[in-house]
Amino acid sequence: MALAAVFGYLSRFTTVPSSMTESVRATLDDDVLVRIRGLTTVLGGKTIFDQLDMDIPRGKITAIMGPSGTGKTTLLKHITGQMRADAGEIRVDGRNVAELSREQLYKLREGIGYLFQNSALLTDFDVFENVAFPLRQHTQLPEELIRNLVLLKLQAVGLRGAAPLMPSELSGGMARRVALARAIVFDPMLILYDEPFVGLDPVALNQVLRLISTLNQTLGITSVLVAHELAAVRQIAQHVFLIANGKVVAQGDPKTIADDGSPWTRQFFGGEADGPVPFQYPAGDYAQALGFAGVVK
Ligand SMILES: Nc1ncnc2c1ncn2[C@@H]1O[C@H](COP(=O)(O)OP(=O)(O)O)[C@@H](O)[C@H]1O
Numbered sequence: 425m426a427l428a429a430v431f432g433y434l435s436r437f438t439t440v441p442s443s444m445t446e447s448v449r450a451t452l453d454d455d456v457l458v459r460i461r462g463l464t465t466v467l468g469g470k471t472i473f474d475q476l477d478m479d480i481p482r483g484k485i486t487a488i489m490g491p492s493g494t495g496k497t498t499l500l501k502h503i504t505g506q507m508r509a510d511a512g513e514i515r516v517d518g519r520n521v522a523e524l525s526r527e528q529l530y531k532l533r534e535g536i537g538y539l540f541q542n543s544a545l546l547t548d549f550d551v552f553e554n555v556a557f558p559l560r561q562h563t564q565l566p567e568e569l570i571r572n573l574v575l576l577k578l579q580a581v582g583l584r585g586a587a588p589l590m591p592s593e594l595s596g597g598m599a600r601r602v603a604l605a606r607a608i609v610f611d612p613m614l615i616l617y618d619e620p621f622v623g624l625d626p627v628a629l630n631q632v633l634r635l636i637s638t639l640n641q642t643l644g645i646t647s648v649l650v651a652h653e654l655a656a657v658r659q660i661a662q663h664v665f666l667i668a669n670g671k672v673v674a675q676g677d678p679k680t681i682a683d684d685g686s687p688w689t690r691q692f693f694g695g696e697a698d699g700p701v702p703f704q705y706p707a708g709d710y711a712q713a714l715g716f717a718g719v720v721k
């Protein structure tokens with residue numbers, strides 16, 4: 425057994441010596457599912473990412489935090505290939521997202537569940553059809569199988585009984601859970617949660633929190649959680665990245681990161697209005713703008 429493993433290991437390096445093949449590279453990156461290097465993105469003349477590096481570990485819950493407008497949603501869209509960066513590289517499970525063909529990209533996206541900000545349910549469809557939607561769009565599965573899959577996912581989020589309800593009949597927490605059932609309909613290897621707790625009461629928040637944790641543990645799904653709620657993040661995430669000014673400015677264990685002594689964490693987790701992230705949007709000279717240039721000292 426051990427010998428076979430050693431042989432398998434060696435043969436990997438003896439077969440295609442001319443280049444580091446994708447499979448070898450993927451093997452080396454085994455504990456990292458999403459590897460981001462030198463990511464640089466400029467939108468509307470504003471630098472959103474400036475040489476950002478990030479490693480998202482496989483099978484864990486990783487939180488991404490940062491001020492509003494800092495690029496968290498944009499980062500998720502880069503990971504799914506919905507948005508292209510100006511420079512840098514993103515590898516998901518060893519694959520360079522920017523180099524994938526259209527078909528390969530669709531294949532990759534089937535392996536990624538995306539919980540949008542605000543749930544984004546289809547208002548004209550009931551709960552069942554909302555969850556069935558990706559299956560109807562991307563597969564030719566027979567109706568009976570679709571039914572079983574949808575009910576399985578709804579059961580997993582505790583809402584099988586809500587299948588006939590319309591989105592307008594759901595509470596915020598229920599809508600979020602339906603969106604979650606839809607996000608896991610293809611049994612993804614990775615789920616991206618974009619601010620899943622916003623607007624939820626404490627009970628609904630805890631239900632969604634528990635679900636994220638359960639899905640991560642029971643199905644071994646890698647989870648990326650964009651959230652502002654440090655208390656919630658502390659309960660379930662193993663690692664947190666704080667991003668600001670286009671870079672990762674702090675990272676570590678969510679339980680201790682607020683005490684790492686850096687001005688970034690002090691401002692962000694302490695809720696200070698001013699600090700490394702300026703209160704003032706960049707502007708020209710104030711006195712000059714008021715017409716006092718040369719008068720006010
Ligand atoms: N398609 C786009 N074109 C131009 N600017 C955009 C586009 N998408 C996002 N932005 C800008 O990029 C910045 C980051 O946005 P976003 O990723 O939504 O931030 P966050 O999710 O951290 O609040 C914002 O300043 C936003 O206005």
Ligand SMILES: [Mg+2]
Pocket residue numbers: 496497498541618
């Ligand atoms: Mg956002």
